[in-house]
Amino acid sequence: MTKYLGHRGYSGNYPENTMLAFQKAMEAGADGIELDVQFSKDGRLVIIHDETLDRTTTGKGWVRDHTLEELKSLDASFKFTGQYGINQIPTLCEVLDYMKDKDAVTNIELKTGVFEYEGIEEAVLNCVRKHNLSDKVIISSFNHYSILRMRKLAPELKCGLLTDCWLINAGKYVHDLDVPCYHPAFRNLTPEITKEIKQYGLEINTWTVNTLEDFKNLESLGVDVAIGNYPELIKG
Helix, strand or coil, X not given: CCEEEEXXXXXXXXXXXXXHHHHHHHHCCCCEEEEEEEECCCCCEEECCCXXXXXXXXXXXXXXXXXXXXXXXXXXXXXXXXXXXXXXXXXXXXXXHHHCCCCCEEEEEECCCCCCCCCHHHHHHHHHHHCCCXXXXXXXXXXXXXXXXXXXXXXXXXXXXXECCCCCCHHHHHHHCCCCEXXXXXXXXXXXXXXXXXXXXXXXXXXXXXXXXXXXXXXXXXXXXXXXXXXXXXXX
């Protein structure tokens, strides 16, 4: 049975990557959540998708140029400003503290595609272990070097390689790097491509799936996890 994770929480109806969005995703019946992690200026693990603050918060500039205190002073309500009060940028440990007692998956995307954030893999690992969630997380990134670093640090963690292209022989590529999961955009999953990936025994976790029709199609292909913005729609 295909699981459904709330993409940046329940981001279709609530401010993305906020505690409110994560809580609402779980209340709606999601099998877990997906989130994005970066470093603040003072080396704290903060949850925000863009490398800049401009789109989703009341701030401006690079996330990495602001301290946690400065980031916490912003409203991250995005297009929902004024609808749900002030929503802060959470830290990874705040989110994992919320998720630690739930029978649910947390997909942590390392936002190391633009800035590598040296040491972020170890910092994320320490936070995961602190909350005893090693068996309930998936670590993913578009920076495949970043995933290989995490695999070296913690081979017991489930990791996935993110792509947004039509990667030829994706299953062989992921398998040869000894990574257990492949995270492609869902429109890049044809029956033939899915079969090639599955013959290597890999888990397929795809994004961003926002209609029941697409979800059912992926389920018929044997996709393991669909990540999308509307968990209530899919689980209803």
